[in-house]
Amino acid sequence: MVCHADPVSTTWRHLPAPAREIAAAAAEAVAAARERDAGAYELAVERLTAADRAGLVLGGVVRLLLEESHPDGLAGDDVRQVLERCVRSVTPWWSQVDPHVLLVLLASALGVYDPGEDDAPPGPGEIARHAPLLVADLLAVTGRPLDDYLAAAFAEVARTELHD
Incomplete structure (x- = not known):
């Protein structure tokens, strides 16, 4: 019997199964975006x-x-431009895009989001549904493959877990 599981890049074989699932699903979502x-x-x-x-x-x-993509740091205008560019490029093909969720993603990634001050903080599902849109948009700017960033993000999570 042949296994019909999703192909896994050799890059992810060393990761635990849940992390491999995140990598494969993220790659699919970003590619679709x-x-x-x-x-x-x-x-x-x-x-x-x-x-x-x-x-x-x-x-x-x-x-x-x-x-x-912003080695000298991000100003408010930079964040606005990223948000506007992403929303404009996504809206024609995925009408469910929520600019507030994208803004929360940007603010969280920059470490400036306080969910306690948000009247309607998005849940993990909404974050996961919108993150690939932002990733796809930002990848277009850098021109590098997603795998490089995923590997670095997994390494960062692993380091954080070791120190906790």
Whole structure:
């Protein structure tokens, strides 16, 4: 009998199964977002929302992408431009995009979001549904593959867990 499991990049074989699931689902969702394929995106983010801690990993990816694309730091105008560019590019093919969730993702990645001050903080599912949109948009700026950022984000999560 042949196994029909999703192909796993050799990059992720060393990771525990839950982390491999996040990597595979994130790669699918980002690819669907880059292709502007709403059907494939819905399937991929459904899988991603089921993966525990996907938001944490993708938040790390967003932070790394922001740091690389803005090496001199981000000003308020930079954040606004990233948000506007992402919303404009996504809205024609995925009408469910919520600018507030994207803003929360950006603020969280930058370490300036306080959920206690938010009247309607998005849940982990909404974060996981929107993070690939922001990742795809930022990847277009850097021109580097997602795998590099995922590997760095997983390493960061592992370091944090070791020190806790």
